Amino acid sequence: MAEERLLMKGNEAIGEAALRAGCRFYAGYPITPQNELTEYMSRRMPEEGGTFIQAESEIAAINMVYGASAAGARTMTSSSGPGISLKQEGISYLCGSELPCFYANIVRGGPGLGNIAPAQSDYFQSTRGGGHGDYRVVVFAPSTVQELVDLTILGFEVADRYNNPSMILGDGILGQMMEPVVMRESVTYDPSGKTGWALGNSEGRERHMITSVRLAPGTLERHNVHLRKKYLEIEAKEVRYELYEVDDADVVIIAYGTAARVAKSAVTAAREKGGIKLGLLRPITLWPFPTDAIADLAKNKQDILVAEMSFGQLYEDVRLSVCGKAKVSLLAHTGGGLPTEDEIIEAAGKCVASSEPVEIYPVLE
Numbered sequence: 001m002a003e004e005r006l007l008m009k010g011n012e013a014i015g016e017a018a019l020r021a022g023c024r025f026y027a028g029y030p031i032t033p034q035n036e037l038t039e040y041m042s043r044r045m046p047e048e049g050g051t052f053i054q055a056e057s058e059i060a061a062i063n064m065v066y067g068a069s070a071a072g073a074r075t076m077t078s079s080s081g082p083g084i085s086l087k088q089e090g091i092s093y094l095c096g097s098e099l100p101c102f103y104a105n106i107v108r109g110g111p112g113l114g115n116i117a118p119a120q121s122d123y124f125q126s127t128r129g130g131g132h133g134d135y136r137v138v139v140f141a142p143s144t145v146q147e148l149v150d151l152t153i154l155g156f157e158v159a160d161r162y163n164n165p166s167m168i169l170g171d172g173i174l175g176q177m178m179e180p181v182v183m184r185e186s187v188t189y190d191p192s193g194k195t196g197w198a199l200g201n202s203e204g205r206e207r208h209m210i211t212s213v214r215l216a217p218g219t220l221e222r223h224n225v226h227l228r229k230k231y232l233e234i235e236a237k238e239v240r241y242e243l244y245e246v247d248d249a250d251v252v253i254i255a256y257g258t259a260a261r262v263a264k265s266a267v268t269a270a271r272e273k274g275g276i277k278l279g280l281l282r283p284i285t286l287w288p289f290p291t292d293a294i295a296d297l298a299k300n301k302q303d304i305l306v307a308e309m310s311f312g313q314l315y316e317d318v319r320l321s322v323c324g325k326a327k328v329s330l331l332a333h334t335g336g337g338l339p340t341e342d343e344i345i346e347a348a349g350k351c352v353a354s355s356e357p358v359e360i361y362p363v364l365e
Contacts, residue, residue, distance in 0.1 A: 004183045010145045011036035011175045013183075014104050014168065015044060017152035018076050022189025023102070024050035025075045027064035029057055031083045032116045033172035034106035038078065058083040062090030069099040070210045072198030074156055074189055078104040080172075081122055082113065088131030091165055095135035095227070096212030100159035102152070104168040106175035109336040117336025118172035118258060123313035126169045127287040134224050136231050138166035138238060139286040141256040145179035151284075153184070158238060162230055169286060171309065173258045173338075240284035241293055245271065249279030251348040252297050254318050255307040256283050259339055263307050266344035276348055286314075291321040298326035303351045307331045307339050312359075327351065330359045337363060 008016065015037050018026070026041040038054070045052035051068075055061035061077050068075045079087060084105045094101055107122045109115040129135045138158050140151040148170065155166040199210060214220040245267050246252050255263040260282040267278040281297065283290050297304060304326055308314040315330045322328055331347040333339055339362075347360050 003185050005180060006183055007178055007180050008145060009036055009176065009178050010148050010170065011106065012040045013145050013148050013181055014078070014152050015040040016183060017149040018102065018156070019044055019048050019050070020183060020186040021074065021153045021156040022187050023074045023076045023156065024048065024189075025065070025068040025073045026050070026077065027053040027055050027061040027068075027075075028077050028079065029055050029061050029083060031080045033108055033118075033175050034078050034080050034104065036175070037104065037106070058086035059090065062087040065101050065103075066090055066094055066097075066099065069094065069101050070097070070199050074160075075101045076103060077101070078106070080106050080108045081110050084122065084125065084130070088125075091137065092129070092131035092133050092135055093212045094165050095129070095137065096133065096223075097210050098163040098227075099165075099210065100156075100163050101165045102155045102159050102167065103165065104152075104170065107169065107171045109334070115336050116172060118174075118309065118338065119334065119336055120169075120171060120257060120259065120309035121311075121313070121334060122169065123286065123308075123310055126167060127289070127317070135227065136234070136287055137164065138162070138234060138288070140166065140168050141283055141286050142168060142170060142174060143257055143260045143282065145174070145177065146181045147284075148174060149181050149183060162234055164230065164234075169257070171258050235288040238285060239288045239290050239292075241290040242280075242282040242284060243293070244280040244282070245277075246279035246281060246297070246302075248277055249302060250277045251303040251305050251351050252279045252281055253305050253307055253344060253348070254281050254283070254294065254314070256286065256314065257309075259307050259309050262339055262341060263344055266341040269341050270345050270348070276345070276352060278345070278348055289317050289321070291317075294318055294321035295323070295325075298322040301326060303348075304328045305331060305344070305348055305351050307344055307347070309333050309338060311361075327357050329354075329357045332359070332361055333363065
């Protein structure tokens, strides 16, 4: 299938990108606002000779992904907030067994069942592993439908590179919106490269077992140290971010996903008005986090404003990166709230006017 330019909804674009990346096994369970992805895969996966399963639960789906990954397939699942919570045990097993997979979380408002509006409140769940044990997954944060495509393809490549799950952390707006995208040609995925560890019945293949159970004294600790070395390699090689108008900025906004789209518009609008100069640092990977790039902003003594659709989760990582060397303020919406251009520009003005960090929650004002 040749490269194409298409108009696609975000959820469907993830599915098509996954297929073109060589994904041939998908197991999922419906939940809004990512249902179009599951529906799309139910139609397209059989057309591409793959396997689609609507499992009886999210728990069943992630364990099916575990099994298919162990057999050497490129595998995928997707969900939103509560569904990802149910998958966390299986994700921990995948990390402990060093099995690659890719999954998408199209975030809805929480906590609890919350609502189906866009949110970023699953940041901690994603960037801290989310389940039990010491582990990490690579977390990509797209801000356009084209990035949903590109980062899905990259997500499969990174998962295979490190034998570790990777994911997209999107939100309901990105999943539902339509934009033009360029879909690249399908890759020819060769699973033979996995014969060193994947299960199978090929003649002459060495017998081995895939497991996350390590009961002998010291074996689990040694394994965790091995995993930590891998995570350090990921931190060294896989950090991605975008800088926009930061060199002369009075205030640098840090935002990702849909909030970053609004922030970039605010940067442009503020500069056109000729007032306060704004810039933007947009993390594209939330883990590994662009700690060094943010620390460099602190060296320049620039004010930093975190704009997010959660109550200070991204804010925490930014403050850890700055380590007290710059003033870091917060503009926060949650539960489906979205910052506006005017709110961001006004909040930046408050940052400059105050000698101390400010925390702004527009819904409370």
